[in-house]
Amino acid sequence: MRHISLISSIIGILILGLLLYLSEPLLVDSSKDFHKLNDNQKVLVFGKVIKEYYSEDSKILILDNNLSLFCKKPCDVYLNKKISAIGKKDSFYNSVKISKILNK
Amino acid sequence: MIIELIIALIIGVMAGTFTGLFPGIHINLVATLLISSSLISLVSPLTAVIFIVAMSITHTFLDFIPSIYLGAPQEDSFLSILPGHQLLKEGRGHEAVVLTLYGSIFALPVILIFTPIFVFILPMIYGLVALIMPFILIFISLFLIFREENIFSSFLVFALSGLLGLLTFNLPIKEPLMPLLTGLFGVSALFISIKNKSGMEKQKELSLKEIKLTKNEFGKACSAAIISSPFCSFLPGIGSGHAAVIGSELIEQNNKSFLFLVGSLNTIVMGLSFVTAYVIQKTRTGSATIIQEILTKITFQNLMVILLIIILSSLFAFFIGLYISKKASTVLNKISYRLLSIVTLVVLISLTLIFSNFLGLTVLITGASIGAFCILSNSRRINLMGCLLIPTIIYYLF
Numbered sequence: 001m002r003h004i005s006l007i008s009s010i011i012g013i014l015i016l017g018l019l020l021y022l023s024e025p026l027l028v029d030s031s032k033d034f035h036k037l038n039d040n041q042k043v044l045v046f047g048k049v050i051k052e053y054y055s056e057d058s059k060i061l062i063l064d065n066n067l068s069l070f071c072k073k074p075c076d077v078y079l080n081k082k083i084s085a086i087g088k089k090d091s092f093y094n095s096v097k098i099s100k101i102l103n104k
Numbered sequence: 105m106i107i108e109l110i111i112a113l114i115i116g117v118m119a120g121t122f123t124g125l126f127p128g129i130h131i132n133l134v135a136t137l138l139i140s141s142s143l144i145s146l147v148s149p150l151t152a153v154i155f156i157v158a159m160s161i162t163h164t165f166l167d168f169i170p171s172i173y174l175g176a177p178q179e180d181s182f183l184s185i186l187p188g189h190q191l192l193k194e195g196r197g198h199e200a201v202v203l204t205l206y207g208s209i210f211a212l213p214v215i216l217i218f219t220p221i222f223v224f225i226l227p228m229i230y231g232l233v234a235l236i237m238p239f240i241l242i243f244i245s246l247f248l249i250f251r252e253e254n255i256f257s258s259f260l261v262f263a264l265s266g267l268l269g270l271l272t273f274n275l276p277i278k279e280p281l282m283p284l285l286t287g288l289f290g291v292s293a294l295f296i297s298i299k300n301k302s303g304m305e306k307q308k309e310l311s312l313k314e315i316k317l318t319k320n321e322f323g324k325a326c327s328a329a330i331i332s333s334p335f336c337s338f339l340p341g342i343g344s345g346h347a348a349v350i351g352s353e354l355i356e357q358n359n360k361s362f363l364f365l366v367g368s369l370n371t372i373v374m375g376l377s378f379v380t381a382y383v384i385q386k387t388r389t390g391s392a393t394i395i396q397e398i399l400t401k402i403t404f405q406n407l408m409v410i411l412l413i414i415i416l417s418s419l420f421a422f423f424i425g426l427y428i429s430k431k432a433s434t435v436l437n438k439i440s441y442r443l444l445s446i447v448t449l450v451v452l453i454s455l456t457l458i459f460s461n462f463l464g465l466t467v468l469i470t471g472a473s474i475g476a477f478c479i480l481s482n483s484r485r486i487n488l489m490g491c492l493l494i495p496t497i498i499y500y501l502f
Contacts, residue, residue: 001299001476001480002477002480002481005473005474005476005477005480006260006473006477008469008470008473009264009268009470009473009474009477010264012268012466012467012469012470012473013264013267013268013271013470015466015470016268016271016272016275016463016466016467016470017271019275019463019466020271020274020275037276038276038277038278038461039276039278039280040273040274040275040276040277041276042276088274089276
């Protein structure tokens, strides 16, 4: 029983790990769709950066579709550039925490 | 106006009783529903704040009842399952609940004493504590593992729980704490007791005079609460669970003093989160965040009202807790413990599917497996706290 519980623990962790790394990002192009998502949902967003400002140790990028992106410093200047980025929904900041900017 | 405020207090206490007794119904959910509904525009901001404070404080008194009697944990009461379940099997479930209620009442003077200290000292020490907190947690984690007889099993339990915690907090799971803590602390223990066909002695209904701690137990629990709670009341991601581990590892506790300790920590951390929101405008609990949203800026007068509501709702909650615990204890004597465990298990799995999702169920099953491995390895179940300690250490370090 002890061994079975250990093996099922490891299998469970492997499954969750695979789900975390292999899941495809959801394409989100409006803040309305964004609010419906669960926290930590992997998303692909794109749009033109219309505003940039600093908040503590991060930079907030506001896109023309009202989505806000959370970019950890050091973060390049993207103002007036069209970007697409992969990130995760962060409900606390009500924004996308960027993990990778694909193109600019 | 006064009548409106009294009604808000009473409805808040009733809502806190409901959220405390039903696992899965979180205070944040009720508070969020309130501010997103049109109801908020019908009442004054202060009325809404009174409702939220009364609900949150009452919740911290009552959430131990399902944890102890059913093994169904909530976000802040899950550690009470460990000694609570053992006392329940010995027919002392009511005693276990009353000890947590004593702890919650003890929280009142602690909150009142720490309020002026927080006002003057917190802005100065916030940065320093945030800087050293991960190192305190690393030290406590190593202490947890190395004080065990079987270090390898203890390490394995701690590391697996930590990995599960990390994955859970990074996957798109609704209400991630629910399946995580229910699996590790609740379902695992229920599953083992169903499998072992373990029974439960007839529940004793002791009077308040008969339920007491020795001076030594009281002193140890109070010292642990006073040492650990202030540091765990203002940093994001650190709460009563962390405080309980720090407190109980620094000052050794027995079952009774541990229940008193977790009861006090739950209420202290909630109460001081409102004080923190006033002092440094940073919020650690969902309730404090919503209060800040409603009031925009918490004033000194608001803080005084909040403290008054904490005291009043605590008094109501104590007696409601006593009454419900007595009733629950009587009902338990009429039901087969095995049947109750099976029904609770089914309910917990169903709640996970309703409030979380399929991913939540996977977390629940994995957590239950790690919890079962921990029990069967005779490792202390506090090692399962790796699920919160490792993600918190990583959050603060990187």
